[in-house]
Amino acid sequence: MAVNLxxxxxxxxxxxxxxxxxxxxxxxxxxxQKAATAAIPTILASLSDLVGTPAGANQLSKLLSQQQGGxxxxxxxxxxxxxxxxxxxxxxxxxLGGRTTDAMAQAIGRFxxxxxxxxxxLLAMVGPMVLGMLSKQQHDAGMDANGLASLLRSxxxxxxxxxxxxxxxxxxxxxxxxxxxxxxxxAAATGSRIAGVSGATxxxxxxxxxxxxxxxxxxxxxxxxxxxxxLAIYALQRPTEQTxxxxxxxxxxxxxxxxxxxxxxxxxxxxxxxQVNSSLGTLKAQLPTIxxxxxxxxxxxxxxxxxSQLDGITARAAKLSPEGRRALAKLIVAAAPAINEMCDxxxxxxxxTIAKPVIDNLRAKLDELAKx
Numbered sequence: 001m002a003v004n005l006x007x008x009x010x011x012x013x014x015x016x017x018x019x020x021x022x023x024x025x026x027x028x029x030x031x032x033q034k035a036a037t038a039a040i041p042t043i044l045a046s047l048s049d050l051v052g053t054p055a056g057a058n059q060l061s062k063l064l065s066q067q068q069g070g071x072x073x074x075x076x077x078x079x080x081x082x083x084x085x086x087x088x089x090x091x092x093x094x095x096l097g098g099r100t101t102d103a104m105a106q107a108i109g110r111f112x113x114x115x116x117x118x119x120x121x122l123l124a125m126v127g128p129m130v131l132g133m134l135s136k137q138q139h140d141a142g143m144d145a146n147g148l149a150s151l152l153r154s155x156x157x158x159x160x161x162x163x164x165x166x167x168x169x170x171x172x173x174x175x176x177x178x179x180x181x182x183x184x185x186x187a188a189a190t191g192s193r194i195a196g197v198s199g200a201t202x203x204x205x206x207x208x209x210x211x212x213x214x215x216x217x218x219x220x221x222x223x224x225x226x227x228x229x230x231l232a233i234y235a236l237q238r239p240t241e242q243t244x245x246x247x248x249x250x251x252x253x254x255x256x257x258x259x260x261x262x263x264x265x266x267x268x269x270x271x272x273x274x275q276v277n278s279s280l281g282t283l284k285a286q287l288p289t290i291x292x293x294x295x296x297x298x299x300x301x302x303x304x305x306x307x308s309q310l311d312g313i314t315a316r317a318a319k320l321s322p323e324g325r326r327a328l329a330k331l332i333v334a335a336a337p338a339i340n341e342m343c344d345x346x347x348x349x350x351x352x353t354i355a356k357p358v359i360d361n362l363r364a365k366l367d368e369l370a371k372x
Contacts (some may be wrong), residue, residue: 035112041162051149059146088127094270107170
């Protein structure tokens with residue numbers, strides 16, 4: 001029988017671990033316990049969405065195969081709370097994308113009353129523990145990517161039910177979960193209760209048994225319809241950065257996309273292809289908005305953030321294989337013409353002077369990455 005993933009992860013939150021989390025975040029232990037316990041199903045729910053595509057399942061499976069195990073005491077002792085938080089932040093951002101991770105952190109921060117910064121630190125500390133637990137499950141059961149995906153998807157209702165209602169509302173408001181899926185467990189539970197009642201009646205006639213079975217089964221069909229509807233709605237609402245993983249199997253990218261995201265571009269648990277897509281997505285969203293000094297002042301901080309992310313990609317790219325570096329360079333080369341065209345247009349506007357230092361820095365970063 002498959003282990004309950006939520007329970008297995010929550011068992012890692014020993015008093016010693018909670019004490020270190022509380023000390024690191026500057027909060028009392030009861031609040032730390034509440035927030036960490038709620039963060040676990042939140043992370044698992046996002047991972048169960050990630051493995052909905054073969055590319056996402058492969059990405060998670062590859063990361064888990066590189067983990068050493070899920071003992072949080074050892075992880076905290078070896079890396080320390082700050083080191084564990086930094087590791088977790090890189091892992092979750094690489095898997096789920098920066099925007100999704102930030103939205104999760106904000107929701108948890110509001111739920112726990114720690115603020116956005118506290119939510120982000122908490123999520124980053126709990127993330128490696130959840131991934132360590134999954135790594136152990138994958139290793140012990142000898143699962144491949146498909147087996148891992150099946151395990152997570154089979155427990156999706158349990159995972160969703162474990163998210164506290166207050167946090168569930170926050171996540172729903174952020175677009176990370178939808179209300180249709182929250183009705184799945186209720187529909188399934190209703191079916192189980194009706195099935196139990198029909199079994200207890202002890203119908204003696206074959207026709208009565210058949211009628212009871214028919215009445216018992218219809219809620220399951222309703223539950224299935226709710227599940228299908230929920231997944232359809234979710235597919236339409238899923239955040240942009242997670243759809244990047246769905247495009248990684250496309251062999252011929254369209255003119256407006258960054259391109260393929262090869263599976264071997266993961267360094268230190270961070271998928272550099274996803275990072276590139278995130279950075280270039282920010283640039284493509286912000287650069288066209290610059291038309292004057294006011295719009296430049298609004299957009300340039302976000303563009304600088306994207307440039308900083310490109311710096312981090314450049315640093316990690318040195319650890320890639322020669323084939324991986326060539327693949328990464330191709331992603332940049334494919335996107336550079338569109339970015340440069342946007343920069344040229346900005347230079348011709350009244351904002352050209354104020355934006356020039358940032359634009360020059362951006363061009364230099366892109367050129368550097370194109371030559372890794």
